[in-house]
Amino acid sequence: MVTVVNIVISGFIMGGIYALISMGLSLQYGVAKILNVSHGEFIMTAAILTWAMASAGIHPLLALVICCPLTFLIGFLLHITIYRGLKKSSPSAGVFESNAMLVSFGLMFIISNAAMQIWGSSIRGYQFLQTPVKFAGTTTPANSLVVLALALAVSFLFYIFLSRSRMGKSIRAASQDPTAAGMMGVKISKVMAICFGIGAMLAGIAGSLISMYSQVNTNMGMQYTVIALIVVVLGGMGSIPGSMIGGLILGFVGSIFGYIEPSLSMVAYYMIILALLLVKPKGLLGR
Numbered sequence: 001m002v003t004v005v006n007i008v009i010s011g012f013i014m015g016g017i018y019a020l021i022s023m024g025l026s027l028q029y030g031v032a033k034i035l036n037v038s039h040g041e042f043i044m045t046a047a048i049l050t051w052a053m054a055s056a057g058i059h060p061l062l063a064l065v066i067c068c069p070l071t072f073l074i075g076f077l078l079h080i081t082i083y084r085g086l087k088k089s090s091p092s093a094g095v096f097e098s099n100a101m102l103v104s105f106g107l108m109f110i111i112s113n114a115a116m117q118i119w120g121s122s123i124r125g126y127q128f129l130q131t132p133v134k135f136a137g138t139t140t141p142a143n144s145l146v147v148l149a150l151a152l153a154v155s156f157l158f159y160i161f162l163s164r165s166r167m168g169k170s171i172r173a174a175s176q177d178p179t180a181a182g183m184m185g186v187k188i189s190k191v192m193a194i195c196f197g198i199g200a201m202l203a204g205i206a207g208s209l210i211s212m213y214s215q216v217n218t219n220m221g222m223q224y225t226v227i228a229l230i231v232v233v234l235g236g237m238g239s240i241p242g243s244m245i246g247g248l249i250l251g252f253v254g255s256i257f258g259y260i261e262p263s264l265s266m267v268a269y270y271m272i273i274l275a276l277l278l279v280k281p282k283g284l285l286g287r
Contacts, residue, residue, distance in 0.1 A: 005138045007255045013144055013213070015251025016151030017206050021224055022231035022243040023158060024202030029237060031175045031195040033093065034083060034100045038108035040225030042200045045111060046071055046207030047216040048119055054126040054211075064150075064208040068201055075200025078107070079193040108221070115218040125215040143213045154205055155244055158198075162240060171195055230269050236282055 025039045046067045053063035083100055090096035129143040162168035173184070174191045182188045206224075210216060231250050235242025250269060257265040 003259065006140075007252075007259060009138075009140055009144070009148075010258065011252035011255035012248070013148045013151070013251070014254050015248035016148055016155065017209060017247075018227060018231050018251050018254075019155050019244045019247030020151055020202050020206040020209070021228045022235065022247050023155065023240055024199035024206075025228045026232050026235070026237070026240055026243045027171075027195050027202075028199035029232070030239070031171055032079065032083070032192040033097050034079075034104065034196065035097065036104045036196075036199065037101060037225055037229075038104045038111060038221075039199070039203055039228055040221035040223065041108050041111035041115075042071055042075070042203035042221075043207035043210065043224045044216070044218060044221035045115060046204035047211040047220065048115060048124065048207075048218060050208040050211040051124045051126055051216055052119075054128065060126070060128050060208070060212050064205065067204045067208050071204030072197040072201035074197075076193050076197035078200075079196040083196065084189060084193065108225070112218065112221055119218055121218055123215045123217045126211075128212050141213065147209045147213050151206075151209055154202070158202065159240065159244070167191075167194070226266075227269070230273055233273055234276060 021039070021043060025036060028034050028036045028039070049067055049070075050060055050063040053066065054060045058066075082103060086099055086103060087096050090099055129141065129146055131142045132139045133142050133145060162171060170186045170191050171194075173180070173186055174188055174195075207216075227250065231243055231246040234250065235244070235246030250272070253268050253272065254265045257268050
């Protein structure tokens with residue numbers, strides 16, 4: 001029973017983080033049509049920056065607040081300076097998608113190598129809320145519960161933002177039919193830049209949260225990019241609710257295999273994707 005409780009808690013924590021990561025990537029692809037394979041490097045950057053600020057005496061939650069606008073601004077600026085010009089110069093939407101993916105590959109190598117030059121490749125970590133909390137016969141560090149609560153809260157607030165706010169409705173309209181949305185007064189270029197910024201910000205939040213309960217390093221980005229891609233395909237390309245559900249599913253799968261054989265977790269992820277592509281290629285909630 002203790003093992004089951006540990007698996008459930010760990011599954012929710014991993015699932016909440018995976019949902020955050022994949023929602024950002026899904027938003028960038030669903031609206032801006034950019035399959036951003038450098039997504040994991042934003043996670044890594046925020047995680048390393050949170051560690052650096054925590055090591056300098058800044059509270060990790062304050063570091064999280066600092067990383068939010070910082071990663072949003074980086075994503076927003078990248079879109080208006082690189083991807084917007086790339087879109088104008090591309091003869092078709094298909095050419096833009098392929099060129100944008102190639103650009104994101106370049107960004108991945110630039111960011112990861114820059115981070116390695118600055119911080120090196122050593123594993124980093126800091127102490128944050130290590131107080132044990134007893135729950136259902138098991139003991140869990142308080143930082144894990146804080147990370148879980150924040151991840152679920154951010155995911156819920158983001159879903160409310162998309163479904164209720166004026167900007168959220170503009171984003172959904174641009175995702176469904178950008179031409180018709182533009183005719184109705186939606187500023188498509190602005191919305192796409194904001195979406196890319198929000199996607200980077202969600203990755204930054206996830207990175208900060210990861211650093212609060214786990215060790216981090218400058219080589220961690222690719223792993224989370226792969227996980228985000230798996231979750232996005234699992235939930236359905238461009239589907240935010242699908243990313244949330246897919247993230248939780250993958251989180252529980254990872255938690256179960258973490259107790260059985262951790263090295264098989266990625267194998268299990270790929271097996272799920274292979275089975276899904278054969279049975280339901282568009283994903284759980286794909287259109």
